[in-house]
Amino acid sequence: MSDVPEAKYLVTVKNVEKAIKLDEVAKAELHSVGMMDDKGKLKLKGVSPKMLKRMKLEAVDCPVLSKEVGFVQCYVCSNFHSRISGKVYCKGEPLQLGQAS
Numbered sequence: 001m002s003d004v005p006e007a008k009y010l011v012t013v014k015n016v017e018k019a020i021k022l023d024e025v026a027k028a029e030l031h032s033v034g035m036m037d038d039k040g041k042l043k044l045k046g047v048s049p050k051m052l053k054r055m056k057l058e059a060v061d062c063p064v065l066s067k068e069v070g071f072v073q074c075y076v077c078s079n080f081h082s083r084i085s086g087k088v089y090c091k092g093e094p095l096q097l098g099q100a101s
């Protein structure tokens with residue numbers, strides 16, 4: 001069994017035609033933890049530019065924020081546990097991130 005005890009939701013990653021922009025709250029968050037530079041360029045640890053490009057064209061219907069968010073935002077979310085076979089294991093805790101929009 002490969003149960004993930006902390007995961008509350010299993011969210012399917014889908015492909016989108018156009019990258020979903022990060023909202024301002026997510027950007028500020030990324031900036032504050034050093035994952036975005038002053039020009040707004042993302043610098044995710046362990047993620048190659050090629051992977052990042054692909055991640056930008058993926059999205060999830062987030063059950064916590066009740067809206068569609070880009071996979072990049074999901075990946076850096078505090079609820080993100082892991083991604084296995086195209087599904088995100090999400091801890092499902094209440095979030096601040098992205099709620100302002």
Ligand code: SF4
Pocket residue numbers: 011060061062063064065069073074075077078079080081088089090091092095
């Ligand atoms: S990890 Fe975060 S963004 Fe992704 S589905 Fe869970 S709450 Fe939503």
